[in-house]
Amino acid sequence: MSGVRKPLRIGVLASGTGTNLQALLDTVQGEEALVVGVATDRPDAVALDRAKAAGVETAVFPLAEFSDRGARDTAIAQWLAERDVQLVVLAGYMALLTSPFLQRFPGAVVNVHPSLLPAFPGVRAIEQALAYGVKVFGVTVHFVEDDGGVDTGPVLLQRAVELPGADDPVEVHEQLRPIEHALLPEAVRLVARGAVSRDPHNPRRVVIAG
Numbered sequence: 001m002s003g004v005r006k007p008l009r010i011g012v013l014a015s016g017t018g019t020n021l022q023a024l025l026d027t028v029q030g031e032e033a034l035v036v037g038v039a040t041d042r043p044d045a046v047a048l049d050r051a052k053a054a055g056v057e058t059a060v061f062p063l064a065e066f067s068d069r070g071a072r073d074t075a076i077a078q079w080l081a082e083r084d085v086q087l088v089v090l091a092g093y094m095a096l097l098t099s100p101f102l103q104r105f106p107g108a109v110v111n112v113h114p115s116l117l118p119a120f121p122g123v124r125a126i127e128q129a130l131a132y133g134v135k136v137f138g139v140t141v142h143f144v145e146d147d148g149g150v151d152t153g154p155v156l157l158q159r160a161v162e163l164p165g166a167d168d169p170v171e172v173h174e175q176l177r178p179i180e181h182a183l184l185p186e187a188v189r190l191v192a193r194g195a196v197s198r199d200p201h202n203p204r205r206v207v208i209a210g
């Protein structure tokens with residue numbers, strides 16, 4: 001029996017510039033993982049250009065074309081399922097996912113967020129952190145579950161950075177970007193290697209083997 005794993009099939013959802021998508025395409029693509037589709041809610045997302053340049057299939061799901069968010073999410077989930085996606089990566093996807101989507105991919109959706117959760121969930125996380133006056137910033141990669149919350153799923157990876165003099169959200173984001181671009185591929189690698197499980201005594205605690 002061969003010990004070689006097949007690459008993990010990944011679907012990425014992105015709404016914006018797609019630098020996190022690019023980080024995946026530049027690192028794990030064709031190695032541990034295969035980004036097989038990139039979907040967006042925004043026809044103007046630069047992430048689409050990055051996907052096309054890498055030869056990855058794309059699809060656009062504007063809310064206006066569906067009766068409601070649930071119908072849109074069902075269509076996205078179907079599109080990903082048709083491509084045998086095993087892990088969905090939210091890389092700057094700005095719409096909240098509804099139950100029809102999350103129940104289709106239980107335990108198989110991850111998100112990258114620019115704060116040390118549970119501090120500063122939701123939009124404008126860096127602005128929230130600056131307004132609070134924190135000295136330590138960071139990035140979280142977490143699972144997304146059908147729990148009704150925003151950025152509330154179990155933490156997979158976190159990394160902090162001390163920025164005691166920070167006062168500008170753009171500068172903080174510049175400091176956090178390289179961390180995001182390292183942490184998200186690392187999370188994908190760990191899932192692809194089968195190194196990620198849950199503590200049976202505390203399912204919120206994500207256990208990483210090795």
Ligand code: GRF
Nearest residue numbers: 016017018019020092112114
């Ligand atoms: C990142 O900062 C990510 O943490 C947040 O949205 C941003 C997306 O950036 N969820 P990009 O589109 O990957 O460049």
